[in-house]
Amino acid sequence: MKQQLQELFAAAVAKLKRDGVLAPEQQVSVRFERARQKQHGDFATNVALSLAKACGRPPRELAQLIIDALPAAPKIVKVEIAGPGFINVFLAADSQFQVVGAIRDAGSGYGHNAMGAGRKVIIEFVSANPTGPLHVGHGRGAAFGDSLARLLAAAGFEVVTEYYVNDAGRQMDILVVSVWLRYLELCGEQIAFPDNAYQGDYIFDIAATVHREHGDQYRHPGSEVCADITGQDLELQLDSLIQRAETLLGQEGYRYVLGVGLDALTADIRSDLEQFNVSFDRWFSERSLIEDHHVDNAIGALAKNGHVFERDGASWFRSSAFGDEKDRVVVRENGAPTYFASDIAYHLDKLERGFDCLIDVWGADHHGYMPRMKAALEAMDYDADRLVVLLVQFASLYRGGEKVSMSTRAGEFVTLRELRQEVGTDAARFFYVQRKSEQHMDFDLDLAKSESAENPVYYVQYAHARICSVFRQAAEKHIDISDLDGADLSLLGEAHEIALVNTLSRFPEVVENAAANHEPHQVAYYLRSLANDFHTYYNAHNFLGVEPRLRRARVALIDATRQVLANGLALIGVHAPDKM
RNA sequence: GCGCCCAUAGCUCAGCUGGAUAGAGCGUUGGCCUCCGGAGCCAAAGGUCAGAGGUUCGAAUCCUCUUGGGCGCGCCA
Structure with missing residues (x-):
């Protein structure tokens, strides 16, 4: 829908260019936002505001010209100018319900898109040293990385996930x-x-x-x-x-x-x-890189380009020539390669395996490591932008109001396993993924436990289970809900139904945005609001106890809702239960 | 000292890449059908978006500074 509007308005802008209102060379991108308030219609654009200065007309006057130049469109019932020069678009209600059929046709594919165009992406995450069990800090990286992988796959990327095992040193x-x-x-x-x-x-x-x-x-x-x-x-x-x-x-x-x-x-x-519902396509051994001489080869690749020098008996990579703050040792005085050297080899290996984009999910404490890694890629004649490092901030752990240490050596940490067993995988994953990755996170264990029943994940899962229950009820009571494909959706139109279908139609945008920005948390927030729309609808209206034609339309609507809830939960690796 | 991240309701957090009256959950207060699952719904209270400047039609969002917190600055990984 958004795209159709953009095309319509692009046509209007093109006409204004022909009419000399706008300079032909003027760059115009019409962007639509969903109106936050009902009185502002369904979609709004600020295109007139952003172009007003360039063409020397007041924004509202320009807005009117754009509206006049708009091609006819049956789906639009009203277009109006508001405030300083926003253009608000009101859509015909019945056209909005068409998405219900589209969702039911697409099934688990609804919301997916082709943004990635089959480009190959490798996501490396967790990669905790194999010196002890994972603790709750690793859980955040695991939940984030896995959700991101699911998201990018849904966005048309070819995704491979990998765990880099530091089994050397x-x-x-x-x-x-x-x-x-x-x-x-x-x-x-x-x-x-x-x-x-x-x-x-x-x-x-x-x-x-x-x-x-x-x-x-x-x-x-x-x-x-x-x-x-x-x-x-x-x-x-x-x-x-x-x-x-x-x-x-x-x-x-x-x-x-x-x-x-x-x-x-x-x-x-x-x-x-x-x-924890996280599985990797491959566990990659650091030791194997050393034993197969990939580390030597990588250092050789740097040396070949003249970026390696000797000092104090060690070999150094001149990373400062590529923006790093100082040069880095790659081979120690004792002849052993550094961790950095194997990491260069690892990233070179990933590039040679043909990945267009390398995504590394790191703990925030490794941020200082990024410039040297990018420097290494550049020094080997690769575009450093092909490496995308996503930093996940620390989760500070509290218990009884006191900060808990997470040192592996001290062995006093709270393990991911304990967390999982206490609050469950679904609740834990949802809790983690709700926070955007660069936000610092206070994880109060007592709170997480005491609030596990209040965790939004149950709210979302409950919506899914409730819909499944409606279908079970229909079967038990022999209520006819066959031929949902033939439902007459024009019978829908209650305010709650419009709100619900609006949210349903937003899902593809949410997925695209979340994938493009590497922000799985957007999916979690979307799901909460979708569940809210459904629960509200559920409380206000009856689905099964109404006359058959309306029943069919409403059941089709909640079936589409169930599908989107399931699709969204799948993106963040959380189960969509039939009953709870 | 230098660098990166952060600061939004009592608490935990969103805020669609600069838009219209800043939103949720938890907590607090008050309400909801003998009906498809009350793990639900509705409503109220709660804000100087850390502070100060700047950019412009318009700033929680962009720039600078200040304050406060987290994390880095190894021939560790």
């Missing part, structure tokens, strides 16, 4: 040490477990697996393991323990412990996310 070493020390405790050794190793209970479970499978095979005397490592700096102590693990376990043993820990943690994360 020091954190993995700390994991090995943590597991090994707990294992040694299980063997009966006296160990002073370091405060800065991973404290969580899940480390015991992994250690128990090692012990169960290999008994005392990796056992060494506690005195030997812990010799000479007291009294130093805590991080240095950890380094010493890592070295000790390497020498005492040997390469094979070390890799084994690492593998057990990594497998257990990634499997845990994966099942956790699946129960």
